[in-house]
Amino acid sequence: MNDIAIAGHGVTVRYGAFHANDDVTLVVPAGERRALIGPNGAGKTTLFGVLAGQVRPVGGRVDLLGREVTRRPAHRRARMGLARTFQITNLFGELTVAQNVQLTLAAEARAHWVFWRGPDMLRDRAVEVLAEWDMEHTADWPVRRLAYGQQRVLEIVLAMCRGPRVLLLDEPTAGLAPADAERLTSLVAALPRSITIVMIEHDMAVAFGLADRVSVLQQGRLLAEGTPEEISADQRVIEAYLGEV
Numbered sequence: 001m002n003d004i005a006i007a008g009h010g011v012t013v014r015y016g017a018f019h020a021n022d023d024v025t026l027v028v029p030a031g032e033r034r035a036l037i038g039p040n041g042a043g044k045t046t047l048f049g050v051l052a053g054q055v056r057p058v059g060g061r062v063d064l065l066g067r068e069v070t071r072r073p074a075h076r077r078a079r080m081g082l083a084r085t086f087q088i089t090n091l092f093g094e095l096t097v098a099q100n101v102q103l104t105l106a107a108e109a110r111a112h113w114v115f116w117r118g119p120d121m122l123r124d125r126a127v128e129v130l131a132e133w134d135m136e137h138t139a140d141w142p143v144r145r146l147a148y149g150q151q152r153v154l155e156i157v158l159a160m161c162r163g164p165r166v167l168l169l170d171e172p173t174a175g176l177a178p179a180d181a182e183r184l185t186s187l188v189a190a191l192p193r194s195i196t197i198v199m200i201e202h203d204m205a206v207a208f209g210l211a212d213r214v215s216v217l218q219q220g221r222l223l224a225e226g227t228p229e230e231i232s233a234d235q236r237v238i239e240a241y242l243g244e245v
């Protein structure tokens with residue numbers, strides 16, 4: 001049994017002569033919550049793209065749940081149990097909240113499941129899912145009418161509908177008011193430990209509060225890695241990053 005959920009080894013990504021990731025190794029054991037922090041342009045989103053299969057590295061390898069996936073496309077990694085949210089929400093704004101959930105459930109379910117149980121069952125299941133997240137009252141609202149904080153929660157709900165074993169969260173609390181950020185943080189904290197989480201997070205209170213370990217990127221390279229306590233006391237990290245926050 002392999003207990004590494006997701007790993008990038010020696011990942012290098014170049015845009016022309018510029019190294020967005022330079023020999024980065026990130027190894028996340030199953031069940032861990034890892035925060036990825038670092039200044040703007042450090043290469044965090046690029047590394048997520050490599051892990052999820054949206055960015056092709058010029059060097060290095062990616063392993064997902066015990067298998068090498070470096071050349072596997074994103075949709076195959078998704079089928080293996082990887083889900084990702086994006087900095088900018090990726091929802092169908094004109095559809096209702098429930099329809100967004102239904103679409104995701106339908107895409108995940110085998111065709112025969114939808115066929116046998118029918119669209120009503122799918123709608124019932126969508127409302128059940130929303131209830132688990134205290135969002136059932138929004139089921140019939142068009143997504144564009146949701147507050148921004150609720151849209152960010154819905155993104156995570158949709159990712160969870162895919163039954164992920166590994167969840168990549170790209171700045172889940174970005175742009176949220178403090179109360180919404182707090183709510184979202186507690187929702188993430190309550191996710192089952194069977195799901196490995198890697199999150200990019202600029203808010204240090206959120207990152208250090210949620211993460212078991214923290215990896216720090218700077219100018220495309222891994223600068224430091226450790227527990228929140230170790231990282232917040234690391235002089236290189238303070239100079240490179242925390243000092244300016």
Ligand code: ATP
Pocket residue numbers: 015020038039040041042043044045046047
């Ligand atoms: P932020 O915190 O601002 O989101 P980040 O750490 O996620 O930053 P990346 O988005 O990975 O950083 O970007 C790393 C560097 O690579 C940046 O300098 C960015 O301008 C550059 N970059 C990213 N994507 C491309 C691209 N498609 N073409 C050229 N340069 C790119």
